[in-house]
Amino acid sequence: MDQNKIKELVEDIIPQVESWYKWLHQNPELSGKEFKTNHFIVDKLNKLTHKGIRNIAGTGIVCEIQGKEPGKHIAFRAELDALPIEEKTKVEYKSKNKGVMHACGHDFHMAALLGIATIVSENINSLKGKVTFIFQPSEESLPGGALQMIERGLFASKKPDLIIGQHVLPDLPTGYVGFRSGAYMASGDEIEITIEGKGGHGALPHLANDVVLALSQTIVSLQQIKSRFVNQTEPFVLSFGKIEANGATNILPETATAHGTMRTLNETWREAAKEQIINIVEKTSQVFGCKGSVNIRDGYPVLINDKHETEQLKQLAINILGEEKVVDLPIRMTTDDFSRFAQLIPAVYYRIGVTNKNKKDVGLHSPTFLPDISALKTAMLLPLTVIFQ
Ligand SMILES: [Zn+2]
Ligand SMILES: [Zn+2]
Structure with a gap:
């Protein structure tokens, strides 16, 4: 199919896709609870011809469209879930669900994917190979919907040749797209540290263990992983955003905890850093006469884009959008469980610009x-x- 025909088909369906987007934006649902969203998408997909639809992993949906001629099998993924945020925009299609908002653009991804599925189904004669549309629940919450879908047999019959995920990026203007081959987004693990000791009177610290001081020293020591343990060419983040110690001005508590996140762009360093965290916590707390322990909740792996497929897609984007609208992306320390798919299949996760030139970008x-x-x-x-290439 030639490019002008594709543009025409997109122009024709735009009013429909915009109305789907607005409905989805108005009806956001939290991770794992995307029930209305699931019904909305299944209802639209059911109206298409030449498709097979199945529900998987709770609210997840897979829709497959097989072309008449043989060819590549490509999968596309969109996410269903929204975030626990109270929307503060002034648009007429703003969230109707108090305290829940599509603030990550997943509504945008779903609407676009529904539009694509509709066009593919209506132009089945031009389709070579097969397209799988994946609507994934629970991207924003561990362990993530991607893993749940995979574990429930998403690719049990046969893996696609390529999986593509597109995600909005407010840093890029409308009409632009961005690519990065190789490692693009970080692994993210949750780190919980507990220091235990003997509590006591704040005025008599020599008769007790100061778990607060032990925790403080531990956190300072942990930051040396970045400066002294990890190779300086490797990006690494360790941030603690929550600390608890329930003593009082004159009471040394028995327990102090810290909760944080660790990000890396290399699976080998990720494992080595985890071991070093445990080592530092145990040894530092011992110096204070306390007992330190670490609970690590594994999050999403590093997202690695296939070099060859990313280069091909980037070249295609240059051909249709022009060189000036296709940018190379820097690495990003945020996470996306699209990385689970990328561990199994050659994958391309790219960014799409969504900021109007006259407006300031909002994260x-x-x-x-x-x-x-x-x-x-x-x-x-x-x-x-x-x-359709
Ligand atoms: Zn998000
Ligand atoms: Zn997102």
């Missing part, structure tokens, strides 16, 4: 984040070109 997960609706065109154009 993802912010109560005023709102993608430029006109970027939905680009969000359909590139995947459709990949499918």
Whole structure:
């Protein structure tokens, strides 16, 4: 199918896709509870011809469309869930669910993917190979919907040849896309440290263990992993955002805890850093006569884009959007469980610009984040070109 035909099909479906986007934006649901969202998508997909649909991993949906001729099998993924944020935009389609908001653009991804599925189904004669549309629950919450879908047999019959995920990025203007091959997004693990000791009178510290001081010293020592343990060419983040010690001005408590996150871009360093955290916590707390322990909750792995497929997709984007609209992305220390798919199949996770040139960009997960609706065109154009090339 030629590019002008694809553009025409996208123009025709845009009003429909915009209305789907607005409905989804108005009806956000939290991770694992995307019931209305699931019904909305299944209802739209059920209206298509030549498809097979199945529910998987709770609210997850898989829709497959097989072309008449043989060819590549490509999967696309969109996420269903929203965030526990009270929306502060002023649009008429703002969230109807108090304290819940699509602040990560997953509504945008779903609407674009529904539009793409509709066009593919209506143009089945031009389709070579097979397209799988994955609507994944629970991206924003561990252990993540991607793993649940995989464990319940998402790719049990046969793996696709390629999986593509597109995610909005407010740093990029509308009409732009961004790529990075190789490691692009971080692994993210939750770290919980507990220091235990003998409590006592604040005025008589020599008769007790100061778990607060032990925890403070431990956190300072842990920051040396970044400066002295990890190779300086490796990005590494360790941040603690929650500390608890329930003593009083004159009471030394028996327990102190810290909760944080660790991010890396290398699975080998990730494992080595975990061991070093345990080592530092145990040894430092011993110096204070306390007992230190670490509980690590494994999060998403490093997201690695396939070099060859990313280069091909980038070249295709240059051909259809122009060189000036295709940018190289820097690495990012945030996470996405699309990385679970990328561990199994050659994958490309790229970014789509959603900020109108006349507006200031507002970050993802912010109560005023709102993608430029006109970027939905680009969000359909590139995947459709990949499918019908
Ligand atoms: Zn998010
Ligand atoms: Zn997201």
